[in-house]
Amino acid sequence: MKIKNIIKGIENLEPAAFEQTEDRRSILKSFGAKIAAAAIPVIALSSKKSSAKTTDVLAESIVFALGITLMQEKFYLLATTQNVPWPPEVEANIKKIYKDKQAQNKYWTDVLVATGNTVPAPLSYNFALHNQLNDVFTNYSSFLLVAQVLEDVGVRMYGTAVLGLVTNKALRGDAINMRSANARHAAHIRLLRRNAGVDMMPWITGNNANTVIGEVIKGYQGEDNTMQGIYNITNLNGAKISFNAATEAFDEPMEKAEAELFIQGFTT
Amino acid sequence: MKEPMKQSDEATGSPSGVSRRKFLTYAGAIAGAGVIIASCHKKDDNVVAVQADIDLGSADQGLLNYAYLLQQLEAAFYETVVKYPYPGMTATEVGFFTNMRDHEYAHREFLKNYLTPTKAIPMVEVDFSSIDFNLKSSVMAKAKFFEETVTNALNGICKLLTFSDSLVLVTKMASVDARHSAIINDFITPGTFAESTDSNGMDATQDPQSSLDIVRKFFKRTISGIYLPKY
Known part of the structure; x- marks a missing residue:
């Protein structure tokens, strides 16, 4: 367990580094969070009380990340226990x-517990999309479709989580590395779906969800962005660089409002 | 060996037929010419002037320059793969490599502009002498190496960037390289898309200094990253 490292990371957080974050205001805005004057109770675990300057933005960002990861875990739990008829060679990969x-x-839950924060209650999911x-669990193609959007949204939501954890190098690094793992999962699921006959690639082209189901389409809103900073990537x-390549080359973060709408489509 | 005229061509862009006397007249008229004239008296001066080290710089600018260097490397690699396909490359493989090349073009050109002309390092010529582009196994092995290295490096860069806007932008690119890496792994050995994730479900990461050490040999100029932020 890396708890020791996390605590160390929190201790090492220099107040100056926190202030260096130019758009701290926009982070707070993007999470709809109030500036919390009170530090999270990690102080109890830390010998350097004065340097443990955190706001609940960190905890909120972890909860936000858990919003998709818990859903993913539940989805694969059901898939592996309900014997989705996937090709035998796929089993180990899933x-x-x-x-x-x-x-x-487990990692994020342990972090929340160790810092005295509330672990979010599990939601009741509806993977059959009403x-x-x-x-979804009896047809390989249907299973892959849902897996695809959950993985892509995972990458996108972690983009937002990373930004929310910017003030804590250790936690931010953890979220970045999980996001990278998510991208690997997404690419693999997309390759499986391609191999199953859907004309698609391991990256997101435009805002194409490769389905007509509205709940899934919501996972791709804004993915057709070609402006990065002030630059239009197309033929830059x-x-x-085609429009498709310009959109594929960047995985857009999904902010709280969009994420909530997406998750609503998958809950009862 | 003295090659003052070659040096003058490089420095002033004057046609090679220009006389030395005329060159000196030219040179005397331009700012900083004293340096050029002085260097003309040294041996091997052209080597020193042309093959200068590249320093990536410090802080966020250094990190972004390092990301830019890595994207230059990947773009040049896939460009070569597509231009000189190994025997038997399938249409599907061409499609994947072309897509990945174009993503790297997008990353490279974006970073170049984002850094701005005064802060971006130049385009650095690559050295692919260690890669046999005629052999599928060699191309695949190098693709795996480059994608893993760049994914890990970008994850490391994201951990260190201080300006949030830059962090978000590099994060967006890092996961696309992770997608590439997963697919190349699956091409080589199906099911190895996430072989690098650890017991916490986290992908690998590498600090800029040590990752620079393993990509240096693919560039014809020497690259310094001594001022880059450290973990």
């Missing part, structure tokens, strides 16, 4: 993804 999700959830996909500097 189990590997499931194992990674379990580990991520009777639109009743064969005369390089051969």
Whole structure:
């Protein structure tokens, strides 16, 4: 367990570094959070009380990340116990993804507990998307579709979580590395779906959800962005960069409001 | 060996037919010319002037320059792979490599602009002499190496960036390289897309200094990263 490292990271957090974050205001805004004057009770675990200057933005960001990771874990739990008719060679790969999700959830849950924060209660999920996909666990194609959007949204929501954890190098690093793992899972699921006959690639093209189901489409809103900073990536500097490539090359973060709408579609 | 005229061509862009006397007249008229004239008296001066070290710089600018260098490397790699396909490269493989090349173009050009002309390092010529582009196994092995290295490096860079806007932008690119890495792994050995994740479900990461050490040999100029932020 890396709890020791986390505490160390929190202790090492220099107040100056926190202030260096130019758009702290926008972080708070993006989470709809109030500036919390009170530090989270990690102080009890820390010998350097004065340097443990955190706001509840850190805890909120972890809860936000858990919002998708818990859903993913539940999805793979059901998939692996309900015997989705996937090709035999796929089984071990799905189990590997499931194992990674379990580990991520355990990690964040331990962090929240260790810092005296509330662990979010599990939600009641509806992976059949309100009777639109009743064969989600009995049809390989349906299973892959839901897996695809949960993984892509995982990458996107972690983009927002990383930003919320910017003031704590250790936690931020953890979220970055989990996001990277999520991207690996997403690429693999997309490759499986491609191999199963869907014309798609391991990266997100435009805002194409590769389905007509509205709940899934919500996971791709804003993914067709071609503006990065002030630059339009399409054919930037005369390089051969198509609209598709410009959108594929950047995984857009999904902010709280969009994420909540997306998750609502998957809950009862 | 003295090659003052070659040096003058490099420095002033004057045609090679220009006389030495005329060159000196030219040179005397331009700012900083004293340096050029002085260097003309040294041996091997052209080597020193042309093959200068590149320093990536410090703080966020250094980190972004390092990201820019890595994207230059990946773009050049896939560009070569697509331009000189190994025998038997399938249409599917061409499609994947072309997509990945274009993503790296997007990353490279974006970072170049984002850094701005005064702060970005130049385009650095790559050294792919260790890669056999005619052999599928060699190309795949190097693709795996580059994607893993760059994914880990970008994760490290994201951990160190201090300006949130830059962090978000690099984060957006890092996961696309992670997607590439997963797919190349699966091409080589199916099911190894996430072989690098640890017992916490986290992907690997590497600090800029040590990752620079393993990519240096792919560039024809020497790269310094001594001022880059450390973990």
